[in-house]
Every structure is written in structure tokens, then in C-alpha cells.
Amino acid sequence: MSDNDNNTDIDEGDGPTADGSGIVAPDDETPTWSERKERSQGLSRLTYEYFERARREDQDLRVESDYVERDVLAFPAWPHEMVRNLALTSFFVGMTVFLAAAMPMHIGAPANPSNTPAVILPDWYLYWSFGLLKLGPLNPDLALLGGQKLMADRTYGVLANLVVVGFISIVPFLNKGAARRPVEQPFWAAVGVSGVVYAITISALSVKNLLPMDSHLLFDLTFLLPIVGACISYAVFKSMREGYMFELNRRYYRLRPPK
Amino acid sequence: MADEFAKGFTILVTAGLAWLTLAGWYNTPSFEGQQLTGADPTSGLTVYDQVALVLKDALFWFAILGFVTFVVVIPAIRKLREAYEGTPEVPE
Numbered sequence: 001m002s003d004n005d006n007n008t009d010i011d012e013g014d015g016p017t018a019d020g021s022g023i024v025a026p027d028d029e030t031p032t033w034s035e036r037k038e039r040s041q042g043l044s045r046l047t048y049e050y051f052e053r054a055r056r057e058d059q060d061l062r063v064e065s066d067y068v069e070r071d072v073l074a075f076p077a078w079p080h081e082m083v084r085n086l087a088l089t090s091f092f093v094g095m096t097v098f099l100a101a102a103m104p105m106h107i108g109a110p111a112n113p114s115n116t117p118a119v120i121l122p123d124w125y126l127y128w129s130f131g132l133l134k135l136g137p138l139n140p141d142l143a144l145l146g147g148q149k150l151m152a153d154r155t156y157g158v159l160a161n162l163v164v165v166g167f168i169s170i171v172p173f174l175n176k177g178a179a180r181r182p183v184e185q186p187f188w189a190a191v192g193v194s195g196v197v198y199a200i201t202i203s204a205l206s207v208k209n210l211l212p213m214d215s216h217l218l219f220d221l222t223f224l225l226p227i228v229g230a231c232i233s234y235a236v237f238k239s240m241r242e243g244y245m246f247e248l249n250r251r252y253y254r255l256r257p258p259k
Numbered sequence: 260m261a262d263e264f265a266k267g268f269t270i271l272v273t274a275g276l277a278w279l280t281l282a283g284w285y286n287t288p289s290f291e292g293q294q295l296t297g298a299d300p301t302s303g304l305t306v307y308d309q310v311a312l313v314l315k316d317a318l319f320w321f322a323i324l325g326f327v328t329f330v331v332v333i334p335a336i337r338k339l340r341e342a343y344e345g346t347p348e349v350p351e
Contacts, residue, residue, distance in 0.1 A: 102283070102284075103280065103284070
């Protein structure tokens with residue numbers, strides 16, 4: 001297509017055209033007899049038929065369509081993308097208007113600026129940071145300093161924030177694989193699950209005085225549950241690799257571009 | 260299967276939203292008290308209020324049972340029928 005742009009007098013190039021001709025593979029890509037035999041039965045046969053049918057349907061659509069094939073493989077923004085975007089936007093605007101009209105927000109009494117409330121908490125999405133300030137029992141006290149702690153508990157809590165943020169910031173460099181499904185890399189998926197579970201448990205630790213359970217047990221569970229969650233999810237993902245669909249999907253996902 | 264899931268999910272979110280609204284009106288005694296699970300009001304109910312209370316319970320169970328029906332029961336019946344008739348399993 002694109003390499004024929006300056007040769008307007010030659011209509012039939014090597015590349016595929018809109019009517020579906022020119023789809024035969026070049027000689028150096030023609031499958032050998034052993035390759036043909038390999039896909040003549042079982043899963044390889046099914047996979048081959050699946051892609052052959054998909055290719056055929058795509059070809060038929062191109063033949064039926066009056067759409068002009070261009071070099072860029074995409075849909076135009078109008079109307080394809082905008083219809084979807086407007087539908088989503090209308091849904092969320094409508095939901096906001098509906099909830100605001102049906103269940104208006106309660107406006108409480110004005111706060112008393114001279115009186116600190118008994119329970120002070122950040123917004124829920126900062127509970128994890130608040131919980132890191134309550135890791136005092138982990139603050140090691142060194143005998144070298146005569147039983148004194150190396151740093152105050154609050155300093156330790158602030159440094160714990162730096163550790164967590166630092167770990168999150170190196171996550172993109174830990175594993176740069178192209179896997180898009182957890183079953184393809186069970187270990188890293190388990191690491192992710194433990195991180196999510198830890199975010200939840202450390203948030204629960206931050207409100208330990210509001211939870212109806214022993215705070216020491218809660219403190220232990222904060223660090224135990226992420227490990228348990230990682231082990232369970234690793235086992236589940238590992239066992240999912242045995243399935244029939246995993247093999248089929250792996251062939252499909254191999255088609256994606258390399259990392 | 261994806262179609263059945265979409266039906267069940269639509270029932271869940273639509274009926275659930277209507278139940279949420281009615282429960283927010285009738286079963287939320289105060290902003291800082293029980294949310295959506297308070298006791299039904301008993302006195303001073305107009306006909307509309309009584310209809311709304313009945314509708315609230317109906318929508319709640321419609322959301323639960325509708326979701327379970329389309330996502331669990333119907334696919335399970337199909338699987339059982341496939342197994343009973345001995346047809347090969349269709350991967351979904």
C-alpha cells in the first residue's frame with residue numbers, strides 16, 4: 001500500500017489490497033510441510049482455524065465496506081470514539097445529578113474551632129500513611145544506646161512512609177515483562193496481591209482504636225495477611241496455568257508486540 | 260455467557276440503585292447513624308410511602324435474585340444439560 005504511493009501507474013503491488021487479494025504469504029514465509037502437519041490436529045488445529053476464521057471475517061468486512069483503507073489502523077474520532085465518550089460522560093453526569101437531587105448531602109453543625117474532636121483521622125485514602133505512624137513496636141531499641149531508641153517513634157513513622165513510597169517507585173523497574181494477565185507471571189502477580197492486601201491491612205491498623213478486635217492481633221495480622229494473600233494467589237495463579245484455556249490464550253497473546 | 264453476565268449485572272446495578280435511593284430516603288435515620296439499614300418508619304405513612312416501602316424490598320430481592328439467576332443458575336443449568344446430554348464442553 002504505502003510503498004506504491006509514488007508509483008501511481010502500478011495498481012497491483014505486493015501488499016494486501018482492500019478487496020482481499022494479495023494475501024498469500026511470500027515465499028520465505030510459506031509454511032513448511034512439517035509446520036502444516038503440526039497444526040493439523042488438536043489444539044494447534046483449533047487455534048489455526050480460529051485465526052483463519054478471524055482473518056476471513058476481516059477480509060469479508062473489507063470487501064463489503066466502502067471504507068478507504070489508510071496506513072493508520074484506527075477508527076476516526078467522530079463518531080466512533082465520541083459516541084462512546086459521550087455515552088460514558090452522560091452516564092456519570094446523570095448519576096451525579098440523580099444522586100445529588102434524590103439524596104442531598106447532609107450539612108452538619110459548624111465545627112467548634114476551640115475543641116479538638118476525640119477521633120481525628122485523615123481521609124480514607126490516606127489511612128495507610130496514618131497507619132505507618134503507628135508502627136512504634138517495630139522501632140528497634142538498641143542496647144548500645146543504653147536502651148534508648150535510635151529515633152523517636154514519630155520519626156520512625158515518617159521514615160516508614162519514605163520506605164513505602166520508595167518501594168512503589170521502584171516497582172516499574174522490578175519487572176519490565178510484557179505480561180498482561182496475572183497467570184502468565186504468578187510470582188509478580190502474588191507480589192502485587194500482597195501489596196494490595198498490605199494497603200488494606202495498614203489502613204485498618206490506622207483505625208485500630210475503632211476496630212472491635214485486639215490491637216496486638218491486628219498488628220500481627222497487618223504483616224501476616226499480605227504474606228498469606230501472596231501465597232494463596234500464587235497457588236491459584238499457578239494452578240490456573242494448567243488449564244486448557246491458558247494454552248489457547250497464550251498463543252493468542254503471543255501476537256502482541258514485544259516489550 | 261457474557262450476554263448472561265451483562266443481563267445479571269444490569270439487573271444488579273439498576274435495581275440496586277433504585278433500592279439505594281429508597282433506602283436512603285426511608286432507612287437512613289441520620290447522616291451519622293445507620294446507613295440504608297435502619298428500621299422502617301411506622302407512623303405517618305402516606306399511600307406513596309407504603310408503596311415505596313414495598314417497592315424497596317421488592318427491588319432489593321430483584322437485584323439479588325436476578326443477578327444470581329443470570330450469573331449462576333442459568334449457566335449452571337446449561338452446563339448440567341451439556342453434561343447430561345454428553346455434548347462436548349464449549350469453552351467460554
